Amino acid sequence: MIDDARRNAYQGRLGVPQNLASCHTAVINGLVFEGHVPIADMKRILRERPRGVTGLAVSGMPMGSPGMEVPGNRRAAYVVTAFGPAGTRVYARYVARGL
Template structure:
């Protein structure tokens, strides 16, 4: 997972991925992440704070673990990954006590 250097919510997201998938997550502080995102085909309007590559698929931002698992299990034709733009409150890694979760698609 390439993240904006030092981003703490990315650590939380990585911990959830590790717990749910049972895999180690290598965290790379990437000062040039925009170039990495571009190389992976992530549109700028879908940018978030981290970009993960799992089994060849790209996951941008705080994508729910269940959606990642479904995409990885089915590898839908023409789908190269999933993205959640920004940092929606309540999404994986962005859970905050007392804060209402934001809806997102």
């Protein structure tokens, strides 16, 4: 883990769109993961390797996303966005759930 004061420049070099930049950035087998992306989506994209996609992002820190779970609180709706040279598209949707 590296806490880089130049995170924005690093994310830019990796092709993360500014509007999808978040708090965590990982590169796994050549794909970029930004923010609180669910592991199931990470495994799926690593397996599928869709053309024109360089990574997945979850913008912000939605309540109930991986690492943001709080017992007794509801999960907010959020979107996992695929990004790359072909642009951006919705990769997965998570609906609000809970209380």
